[in-house]
Amino acid sequence: MQLAELNVGYALYPLDDPRMSGFMDNLDALNALAERSSGYIWRMKSDSGNATDLAVPGDEAMISNMSVWEDVESLGDYVFNTIHAKFYEKRSAWFENMTRHHFVMWWVEDGHIPTLEEAMQKLAHLQEHGSTDDAFGWDAVDQSAWRRCNIAAE
Template identity: 30%
Template sequence: MSRVAFTTFAILKKPYGNAEVQEFDDLTPPTFEEAEGSPGFIARAKEDPGQSHLTNFERDWGEWGKFDVPRFYTGGRTNETDSRASTLSLWSDLESVFSFVYTGLHRSTLSRRHEWFLKPEWPSYAMWWVADDAIPTWSDACSRLEHLHDNGPSPTAFSFRQAFTPDGAPTRVRGMAEGRKAGA
């Protein structure tokens, strides 16, 4: 059986610590908690404890690999200049990811993204299937986002609007059919 790897990527209007984006930063921990309690959630990339003094780029992310960002990010890499927001997680199925993204705290935060983030000229998320024993890395996430940007949806990297089964066949995510709008 396969699992869904899901990555998000956005660039804040101001670096972390700036009052303009503080509310987003404050909403991040409860949003992660909500994800971790969601049906279908398996795991997410977390840095090893005790590294808050290091930048995301310096922290040890264990099995998730060295932290990386896609080529779309041109911001800083220090704690004072970091302006990227990114996640990497594993889910049991597409519907579980969709349900988390478009309900609860995440949905309300997502609806306010224009307050905190630059308008993207790249995909803000990508999904792909991985084997049950695989842990996607930050490098994988970057290459999938870049692939989706450069080539459009395919079994290599896709969106909710144009999703694929683990076998590579096009599929429709339940929830999309009920008229919910999901970003590409």
């Protein structure tokens, strides 16, 4: 089994607004770092090289990021123990504060590439039921063996 993840949000400003430059100007480098990270398998992207221009079913204002990793530890190491963590800390400068779950993980068969529709169903499941075997958040995994940064996980 491999780990799929979806992260969604609403930008505070249009993506070409100068106030979004701290995020947009670093997106390619962060994605390249993910692709070089141990345990990385796949990430959703359009011809632009990222996913910011891919419409989320039922909510075109939403921005999404989806990827597949070998395991939770590989994803967590990238998210919390690389330069990505610094951008994660600054997310409130670029994205609305989400009042519901906006990040979900779930297990997929080896080689399966999830669709955005599938991912949104997993997020809806997490929002409705909380963390289960079918869809879960950081709260459902033991982070003690790999987490070095002290950033609050949602």
